[in-house]
Amino acid sequence: MKRWRVTACEVAANVYYYPSFLSEAQQATLTALIDEPDETRPWQTLTQRRLKMYGGTPVASAGGTVAETVPHWLPALWAALERVDVVAERGLRLNHVLLNEYVEGRGIGWHQDGPLYHDCALVLSLGGDALMRFFERGKEGERGGEAHVLLRRGSLLIFTDEAYTRWHHGIATATADRLDDRFLANAATLEGLHVGDLVARPSRRLSLTVRAVKAVAERPALQTAEQRSELTRRAQTFYHNVSELGHDDESRDMDAY
Numbered sequence: 001m002k003r004w005r006v007t008a009c010e011v012a013a014n015v016y017y018y019p020s021f022l023s024e025a026q027q028a029t030l031t032a033l034i035d036e037p038d039e040t041r042p043w044q045t046l047t048q049r050r051l052k053m054y055g056g057t058p059v060a061s062a063g064g065t066v067a068e069t070v071p072h073w074l075p076a077l078w079a080a081l082e083r084v085d086v087v088a089e090r091g092l093r094l095n096h097v098l099l100n101e102y103v104e105g106r107g108i109g110w111h112q113d114g115p116l117y118h119d120c121a122l123v124l125s126l127g128g129d130a131l132m133r134f135f136e137r138g139k140e141g142e143r144g145g146e147a148h149v150l151l152r153r154g155s156l157l158i159f160t161d162e163a164y165t166r167w168h169h170g171i172a173t174a175t176a177d178r179l180d181d182r183f184l185a186n187a188a189t190l191e192g193l194h195v196g197d198l199v200a201r202p203s204r205r206l207s208l209t210v211r212a213v214k215a216v217a218e219r220p221a222l223q224t225a226e227q228r229s230e231l232t233r234r235a236q237t238f239y240h241n242v243s244e245l246g247h248d249d250e251s252r253d254m255d256a257y
């Protein structure tokens with residue numbers, strides 16, 4: 001994973017899509033690295049997906065996120081992503097990853113990524129395609145515009161500014177996604193696919209959501225048992241809060257829309 005060929009395509013205000021960001025070989029390497037046994041960091045099973053977090057638990061208080069040791073392959077990935085134009089222009093130092101695993105067409109309910117991170121989110125897709133839907137919420141809470149981006153395997157999606165702070169995003173639970181010409185924003189990038197096509201979900205899809213946490217606290221060289229248990233408690237609270245328990249109704253709403 002030394003060289004990264006990037007072709008940018010702006011699909012909607014503040015939403016950028018890079019088809020084939022990772023080559024087939026890079027996708028295979030990254031998937032193998034993700035699947036390396038790691039007893040220190042087990043998968044967390046949520047309602048719809050499994051999740052791993054790298055870079056510490058994002059918190060607003062107590063001096064910020066406590067930096068932690070990350071897998072050996074992650075710093076090179078962060079460095080490569082920091083060279084992508086949208087990220088480089090902002091001078092962002094990436095320091096956080098949520099690794100999502102979805103099986104059998106599972107998705108993620110409507111949500112926003114929140115103020116603990118800088119307003120720039122990157123999503124790398126592995127294993128298969130899924131349709132990411134964005135919608136804009138107006139000042140009175142009413143629904144505004146909607147845009148769909150088919151996230152093909154190997155692609156990179158970046159969304160910033162209002163797409164991050166005002167728009168919501170999610171992936172419906174479905175065995176396949178219909179490419180809807182009313183909303184599809186990256187049709188021009190989809191070789192071999194056409195509006196109206198049904199795109200099957202893979203049996204397993206991985207995504208890495210990469211961001212920069214705003215406040216990072218240095219990890220003390222030696223941690224007391226109390227500090228360790230506080231970090232575990234923070235992580236469990238975080239996993240609980242991002243669990244789709246509260247999003248299930250909204251997922252149904254996605255399908256009804």
Ligand SMILES: O=C(O)CCC(=O)C(=O)O
Pocket residue numbers: 098100108113123132151169170171206207209
């Ligand atoms: O899996 C994806 O492509 C999206 C993940 C996502 O929205 C998130 O981690 O906030």
